[in-house]
Amino acid sequence: MKRLLIVMTGILLICLGLAYGSNELQKSSGDTGNKVLNLYNWGDYIDPALITKFQKETGYHVNVETFDSNEAMYTKVQQGGTNYDITVPSDYMVGKMKQSHLLLPLDKSKLTGLNNYGAAYLNKSFDPDNKYSLPYFWGTLGIIYNDQYIKPGSIKHWSQLWNQKYRNQIMLIDSARDIMGMALISQGHSVNTTNSQELQAAKNQLIKLSPNVKAIVADEIKMYMADGEAPLAVDWSGEAAEMMSQNSHLHYVVPTEGSNMWFDNLVIPKTAKHFTAIYKFLNFMSKPENAAQNAEYIGYSTPNNAAFRLLPKAIQDDQQFYPKPSVLSHLQVYQNLSQQKVEQYNDLYLEFKMHH
CATH class of the missing domain: 3.40.190.10 (Periplasmic binding protein-like II)
Structure with missing residues (x-):
């Protein structure tokens, strides 16, 4: 979302607050507990039903805070005042964050859904071998x-x-x-x-x-x-x-x-604290049924090939959003x-x- 210029309205903020709990990260007891995940995401960029599902399945509470540009997100992470566990930079911003030592490498031994992603969406120039990022949407x-x-x-x-x-x-x-x-x-x-x-x-x-x-x-x-x-x-x-x-x-x-061709990606900023929750969430979002649900809700193209096969045929065949090779x-x-x-x-x- 690259570049996505989504402006969060007051009503949407209220809805997100109701769906997720507090829109602002809990800066005291919430951040120090072990059963939380602090997600820093673009506005309206995940199906709220998936947050609810993740919380029910895992018992981890998800705190969501939103940003409206890559640069605003970069500045906040660089300042280091809040312990974000996952954020969602676009392609070029992954490179910039990596260069500034703001990212932690992925522990691929803890990832269970890597095989679901298509080769066309991996190993891009901004993150060779996906050392730091998982593709989210493209x-x-x-x-x-x-x-x-x-x-x-x-x-x-x-x-x-x-x-x-x-x-x-x-x-x-x-x-x-x-x-x-x-x-x-x-x-x-x-x-x-x-x-x-x-x-x-x-x-x-x-x-x-x-x-x-x-x-x-x-x-x-x-x-x-x-x-x-x-x-x-x-x-x-x-x-x-x-x-x-x-x-x-x-x-x-x-x-x-x-x-x-742009990519938004899930990464672990250096501020991260809740690593069990992080890998549970990355694996949850890599599951085909969850990634497909998210793609239908958001309207962007999924890099998860297993999820793509679960989408309605009308979406799969739409070359406007899934162009030919x-x-x-x-x-x-x-x-x-x-x-x-x-x-x-x-x-x-x-x-x-x-x-x-």
Whole structure:
């Protein structure tokens, strides 16, 4: 969730509080007890029924605290004030946390469900041999279009977004790495390039896109697209799934020339204290029936192949969210870039936004 920009509303916080107990970690007696698990997760990123099931099965109480960006989570873990047992960083953030010595390696002798995960979702560049992480969900960046305005099947490439017939018709998710990445791919470059000329060219390409951009927005993009406010949008697959569940005219496409493939992952931060609970939870979430239930609830793609086989056939066959191998082979995973390069991406993206 990469990049998921989920904003927790007061009502949702209340619901989570009722489902999980306190949304804030118990900083006194709760943290020192042995029968607890402190989970630091994105908002609304696990089926509450699974938390209840885990607690009943194991007797461990789960304290849940939520974050809305990888960077906010990183800062909180780095400060070390709270004893989180598990958190859920995206791909590049696993690399950054590992580099900063904020993660503990997995004890694979205690993991019982490793064989359930597909080889395509393991041993990625951000964590070779999955020394520190288990894949939780994955997805893609792509184009959403409304068939009331766009002919079905006609959108296949990033370059089509620059067509002047789409003037003031496109919404973009507000994400520097993703929108710069889209421009880089459209010019045949890597989403992880550190070449300043290529980055400058990508910004110039985005400025050419400006007349077609109706708005650059965060989480509200889902509501706007579901309400038919724009014919086209660039957003993540899970966000697209949510929009599509509310508007049958919406479709999601991963351009054939490639895109980003992202992963959110379960990791053990160095603040962890409750190791029996941690491995019980990791094994619980690796069980096919639990991972399948979670995937249906969240709407993102599961890396658990055994769970995938339990999903309804309509979901299994949906190439918007489970693309063919030929599409997967063109996808790129974000790498953890140097702070200097991250700032360059952000600065160039901001120049585009200011121009727009």
